[in-house]
Amino acid sequence: MHVRPWQEYKRLRNVAVLWIAAFATLPLFIAYISTQIVGSVVPGFVLALITMAGAVFSVWQLITWPCPRCGEVFGVPLWSRCRHCGLLKGQAPDLCLAKTPSGRFLNG
Ligand SMILES: [Zn+2]
Numbered sequence: 001m002h003v004r005p006w007q008e009y010k011r012l013r014n015v016a017v018l019w020i021a022a023f024a025t026l027p028l029f030i031a032y033i034s035t036q037i038v039g040s041v042v043p044g045f046v047l048a049l050i051t052m053a054g055a056v057f058s059v060w061q062l063i064t065w066p067c068p069r070c071g072e073v074f075g076v077p078l079w080s081r082c083r084h085c086g087l088l089k090g091q092a093p094d095l096c097l098a099k100t101p102s103g104r105f106l107n108g
Pocket of ligand 1: 068069071072074083084087
């Protein structure tokens with residue numbers, strides 16, 4: 001039952017990676033091709049704007065993804081746990097985590 005939110009998280013992460021890869025490669029390639037064919041880099045420039053917008057939007061979706069347990073923003077994709085409730089990536093949202101008085105998580 002806890003798999004679906006993490007599948008959604010992985011899907012968003014993969015989409016963001018694809019947009020970033022597209023932004024890093026396709027505009028230069030298309031600009032080179034269009035220079036050869038029509039003598040203009042405008043198609044590459046337009047594609048750069050489109051892929052940049054896609055990359056920004058998909059990364060924004062990923063970094064504002066709500067934690068399946070507490071509903072707050074999960075946090076930076078490099079972090080392995082929610083910065084609000086400590087839920088680990090891939091962990092069942094209903095699993096209870098105990099915190100020590102100093103704020104550290106007992107299972108981490
Ligand atoms: Zn959380």
